[in-house]
Amino acid sequence: MEGGYRQRLVKFFTFLGGVYFVFEFLMPQAILKSWGIAERHEAISLGFVAIGLVAFGLGIINLFMIHGSKIVFRRKGWLNSIALLTGLLMMVTFSAYDWRLDLRHEINSRDAVVVAEFARDIVMVNADAERRASVPPLPVRLQFLAESAEKLRATTAEAFTNEAVAAQTRANRDVAVAVTNISESLNVLQESVQRLNAADNDEARLAAAQAISANASSLAFLKKQYGRAVTADSYGKRVYSFLFNALFVSLGSAMFSLLGVYIAAAAYRAFRIRTVESSLMMLAALIVMLGQIPFGRWLYSELPEIRAWLLEVPNAAATRAIGFGALVASLVLAFRMWFSIESDKFSGDK
Amino acid sequence: MTPDSWQLATILVGGVATIAIYSFLIKENSLYRFFEHLFIGIAAGYGPVYAIRTNLWPRILEPMLGLDIMHFPDGTVSHSYNPLLMLYLVPMLFGMLYYFIYSRRFSWLAKLVIGFSLGASAGLTFKGFFAEIIPQIVTSFRPLVVFEGENLLGMESFSNTVFIVTLLSVMYYFFFSFRVSGKVDKGISFTGRWLMMTCFGAYFGSTVMARMALLVERLEFLIIDWWGALGGIINSTVA
Numbered sequence: 001m002e003g004g005y006r007q008r009l010v011k012f013f014t015f016l017g018g019v020y021f022v023f024e025f026l027m028p029q030a031i032l033k034s035w036g037i038a039e040r041h042e043a044i045s046l047g048f049v050a051i052g053l054v055a056f057g058l059g060i061i062n063l064f065m066i067h068g069s070k071i072v073f074r075r076k077g078w079l080n081s082i083a084l085l086t087g088l089l090m091m092v093t094f095s096a097y098d099w100r101l102d103l104r105h106e107i108n109s110r111d112a113v114v115v116a117e118f119a120r121d122i123v124m125v126n127a128d129a130e131r132r133a134s135v136p137p138l139p140v141r142l143q144f145l146a147e148s149a150e151k152l153r154a155t156t157a158e159a160f161t162n163e164a165v166a167a168q169t170r171a172n173r174d175v176a177v178a179v180t181n182i183s184e185s186l187n188v189l190q191e192s193v194q195r196l197n198a199a200d201n202d203e204a205r206l207a208a209a210q211a212i213s214a215n216a217s218s219l220a221f222l223k224k225q226y227g228r229a230v231t232a233d234s235y236g237k238r239v240y241s242f243l244f245n246a247l248f249v250s251l252g253s254a255m256f257s258l259l260g261v262y263i264a265a266a267a268y269r270a271f272r273i274r275t276v277e278s279s280l281m282m283l284a285a286l287i288v289m290l291g292q293i294p295f296g297r298w299l300y301s302e303l304p305e306i307r308a309w310l311l312e313v314p315n316a317a318a319t320r321a322i323g324f325g326a327l328v329a330s331l332v333l334a335f336r337m338w339f340s341i342e343s344d345k346f347s348g349d350k
Numbered sequence: 351m352t353p354d355s356w357q358l359a360t361i362l363v364g365g366v367a368t369i370a371i372y373s374f375l376i377k378e379n380s381l382y383r384f385f386e387h388l389f390i391g392i393a394a395g396y397g398p399v400y401a402i403r404t405n406l407w408p409r410i411l412e413p414m415l416g417l418d419i420m421h422f423p424d425g426t427v428s429h430s431y432n433p434l435l436m437l438y439l440v441p442m443l444f445g446m447l448y449y450f451i452y453s454r455r456f457s458w459l460a461k462l463v464i465g466f467s468l469g470a471s472a473g474l475t476f477k478g479f480f481a482e483i484i485p486q487i488v489t490s491f492r493p494l495v496v497f498e499g500e501n502l503l504g505m506e507s508f509s510n511t512v513f514i515v516t517l518l519s520v521m522y523y524f525f526f527s528f529r530v531s532g533k534v535d536k537g538i539s540f541t542g543r544w545l546m547m548t549c550f551g552a553y554f555g556s557t558v559m560a561r562m563a564l565l566v567e568r569l570e571f572l573i574i575d576w577w578g579a580l581g582g583i584i585n586s587t588v589a
Contacts, residue, residue, distance in 0.1 A: 017469025260561025
């Protein structure tokens, strides 16, 4: 009895999961707008994403359970399991470290981002009569903008002219480039502030505010670039780059290119079967492969065009036809899943 | 370690890792299995942090905690806090039910969220089916004879005819997969099969070229970067 109740509950939740997207598609836009669903659709969809995102730990827990037990009981391949778990822990640690560094660069450039967004907000709010009523008058806001932009320029200039930065500049070429760019960006920002202070009408003032927004955005980007250049030599960043480039990229590329060799070997066996179908397949494959390399053009100059036609016309049409079949099948499967017809075992208690 | 020695280590280890994977071409061996496990570990470690960094934090947690709100110098804010964002806690807590899969007693709770996710993916498939298939059907109806003013565009007409014939014959072969007996049925079915094989050949060619591009890049790395670095070390040791 208890099992039946749980089974019904699982089926109900399965049905509930699909209701939103089906009705969001079937309902007319006018009704969705009047119910406020249209404007919240992205947030609701993100809610569905959030369900899956919190499950990221499942994979890690599973790996630890399987390979942890192999290591503890010294089962066959336990050394490989040590490699797997060590790689996992190191990558989690140093990816998190890299993220922390990025967050620090964002915090350090926050003052420039605030000025950029403030300037942008002034221009946007000024064009919106409804929002204009809820903020201070334009001259007051522009005065604040001029002061904050000038303060940003002065504090940044002071921060980048001390001895520590000079030493970093001497030691690292990327830091030197970033500092030079920042110094140039500060000069441009100063010019924009002067233009704002000297402007005698609102149109000119708003144009200057727009320029300040662009200058401050660029300054924020350069400050982040400086932060990255300074921390590029840190131990954690080096280890992260090593793990990423020496192992993640190298092993990934090698694995995928290895499959190329096996595909070619399998194709050789398939092409040896002398039928019309296999000959057609080989001919199409040859045209596509030769049409992509200079040797093919050397053999026959029109080959790249024939390849493009083959991909765009018969291949696109056949892909579309196969796609229609696959989509109809996926729709049937989706309905079976939605109404819990697909698997009674899944919705069962065991 | 100096920056140069880090770079050298990256090249040397990258080369050893590549050779270890290619050693599988001779036969499966312990070096290959070691690096295969290492790759799985590193990829599994990179994925979750990347998902949190690019999705969970900036799209959900940061707005929910109000950390994306900017306080402007004039006392205004970039946007006001929306308390409804706290509702994200509901799907997140619901998603936590996944972890009950490890409990013997409460594993049925995980089935609720698995079922819900399956239902959501079914709903998305339903929506995606119509959003994807209808525009494709509409654009598939191409004119068989194309004119530009008074002139007949031969190549375009030929291409459109080939497109329609391919589409219909492959669909015929795909949908009516029962035994065909009539001459016309057989003819259409054969044409469909041949055109489908042409399509698979084109796919095959594209896939092989993509993989070969990776292979060439790896071989280039091994011959130029790795061998160069190794040669440098050997020379300096001998000298």
